[in-house]
Amino acid sequence: MTQNAASLQELIAKYDKPAPRYTSYPPAPYFKAFDGAPRYLQLIEESNSKGPKNVSLYFHLPFCPQRCLFCGCHTEIGATSTFIREYLDAVRREASMLLPKIDKSRRVTQIHLGGGTPNAVPLPELESLLNEVRKHLQLAEGAEVAIECDPSLLTVDKLKKLSEFGFNRISMGIQDFDRKVLDAVHRRIPKISAADWVAHAREFGFRGINLDLIYGLPHQTLETFGATLQKTLAANPDRVSVFAYAHVPWVKGHQSELDKFPMPAAAQRLEMAMLTRSTFLEAGYVPIGMDHYVKPDDELAHALANGHLHRNFQGYCSKRQTGQVYAFGASAISQLEWGYGQNIKELDLYTQAVNRGEFPLERVYYMSQLDILAREAINALMCFGVVDFDAVSQRAEAVGAIGDQYRNECLRRLTPLEAEGWFTRNGNVITVAKAGWLFVRHLAAALDPRQEAANAAQAAASEYPLKNCATVDGESDNPPQPRFSRSI
Numbered sequence: 001m002t003q004n005a006a007s008l009q010e011l012i013a014k015y016d017k018p019a020p021r022y023t024s025y026p027p028a029p030y031f032k033a034f035d036g037a038p039r040y041l042q043l044i045e046e047s048n049s050k051g052p053k054n055v056s057l058y059f060h061l062p063f064c065p066q067r068c069l070f071c072g073c074h075t076e077i078g079a080t081s082t083f084i085r086e087y088l089d090a091v092r093r094e095a096s097m098l099l100p101k102i103d104k105s106r107r108v109t110q111i112h113l114g115g116g117t118p119n120a121v122p123l124p125e126l127e128s129l130l131n132e133v134r135k136h137l138q139l140a141e142g143a144e145v146a147i148e149c150d151p152s153l154l155t156v157d158k159l160k161k162l163s164e165f166g167f168n169r170i171s172m173g174i175q176d177f178d179r180k181v182l183d184a185v186h187r188r189i190p191k192i193s194a195a196d197w198v199a200h201a202r203e204f205g206f207r208g209i210n211l212d213l214i215y216g217l218p219h220q221t222l223e224t225f226g227a228t229l230q231k232t233l234a235a236n237p238d239r240v241s242v243f244a245y246a247h248v249p250w251v252k253g254h255q256s257e258l259d260k261f262p263m264p265a266a267a268q269r270l271e272m273a274m275l276t277r278s279t280f281l282e283a284g285y286v287p288i289g290m291d292h293y294v295k296p297d298d299e300l301a302h303a304l305a306n307g308h309l310h311r312n313f314q315g316y317c318s319k320r321q322t323g324q325v326y327a328f329g330a331s332a333i334s335q336l337e338w339g340y341g342q343n344i345k346e347l348d349l350y351t352q353a354v355n356r357g358e359f360p361l362e363r364v365y366y367m368s369q370l371d372i373l374a375r376e377a378i379n380a381l382m383c384f385g386v387v388d389f390d391a392v393s394q395r396a397e398a399v400g401a402i403g404d405q406y407r408n409e410c411l412r413r414l415t416p417l418e419a420e421g422w423f424t425r426n427g428n429v430i431t432v433a434k435a436g437w438l439f440v441r442h443l444a445a446a447l448d449p450r451q452e453a454a455n456a457a458q459a460a461a462s463e464y465p466l467k468n469c470a471t472v473d474g475e476s477d478n479p480p481q482p483r484f485s486r487s488i
């Protein structure tokens with residue numbers, strides 16, 4: 001291990017504690033019990049005039065034929081085709097209730113199907129979901145229509161059909177190429193190589209083709225993961241997301257089955273994270289946040305360069321491509337400019353509520369001015385690595401005492417971290433240093449007015465992390481990841 005890695009390792013030992021992923025602010029554990037439709041309907045109504053005009057739609061399809069042992073997602077294993085059909089009927093019904101409330105002059109710029117494994121659902125069901133959207137709203141020219149896929153359940157014909165339905169962006173869960181690792185976590189081996197999948201997807205017009213990897217899994221070593229990174233590069237994807245596995249069997253009991261295997265220790269995970277970064281940077285990929293890498297001509301690289309990078313439950317996106325998120329399906333979270341609404345998590349209860357003609361909400365949150373400030377600051381940090389507190393106050397329309405107090409509190413919480421060399425400060429502007437990206441969630445936590453509150457510890461106790469899932473119990477990740485994962 002290099003000197004640099006050794007000192008980083010010391011830092012990890014010092015800061016080896018959970019931190020929110022901040023795919024939303026506030027994180028979902030702070031949402032409150034749904035208190036009746038009127039106020040939420042008002043929020044939907046206001047979303048037509050208050051926030052970005054762009055409309056993003058998220059559909060949660062929580063079905064998988066078998067469980068990956070690292071899974072932290074909210075998904076149903078081995079559901080019958082009847083159950084899946086009834087669920088999809090409910091999702092379409094929910095969409096037919098809510099979509100008419102969105103102003104018809106607004107355009108859909110993004111549709112995202114996450115799960116679970118959306119491509120485990122019969123293809124005609126997916127087509128009919130898109131048709132339901134088209135019945136109510138018009139898609140913008142060049143709208144992104146994305147789907148998360150398990151390549152082991154895909155065929156070339158299915159991929160072609162998806163493109164004919166209108167899907168134009170795909171994210172494939174690779175996780176690792178090493179057979180021993182995949183066998184241990186109960187992940188099926190795709191019949192077609194990742195390189196062929198990427199080539200086929202490109203041929204059918206998909207763009208922003210993404211491969212997901214996870215480090216920290218059983219049997220992984222620096223050497224085997226290095227080989228996985230090289231195979232990923234050889235597959236030539238437009239984007240790569242590399243997530244850290246957090247082992248939390250006390251939250252997700254099935255993960256305990258992995259306890260019998262050797263798992264990489266914190267130091268090895270650190271080396272894997274560093275190797276990942278150096279591998280993709282040397283190959284010319286542009287880093288997006290702490291764990292995403294994209295080609296220089298990818299839309300996200302352009303968004304980073306021109307200041308339009310954004311982040312929501314679906315992950316990183318451009319402001320051109322995303323707007324306020326209206327989400328459908330069990331546990332899905334709508335992410336509006338002035339509030340959040342999370343659906344009932346339990347599938348039966350969700351379906352029953354929709355069939356009664358109710359909005360199937362379980363929890364909601366209405367933003368305060370301080371929340372807006374914190375969201376602006378945390379987004380700026382996680383997207384660009386720069387927080388200009390004066391600009392944040394202006395964007396949040398919170399200049400004056402509240403903006404000043406928020407900035408002063410943040411700087412107070414940041415001060416002890418300055419000595420670690422994670423950021424530099426120039427007046428009211430902080431900039432993340434190279435080493436700081438590995439700990440960016442801890443910096444974000446310093447921008448979070450709640451983090452010091454007494455209930456934060458309790459909220460964190462129920463957190464768990466993981467991979468690329470559409471929603472997770474209790475948190476904000478309408479797909480990706482579990483709520484609180486460790487930085488490394």
Ligand code: SF4
Nearest residue numbers: 064067068071073116
């Ligand atoms: S990790 Fe993904 S594919 Fe595997 S069980 Fe969980 S949701 Fe399904």
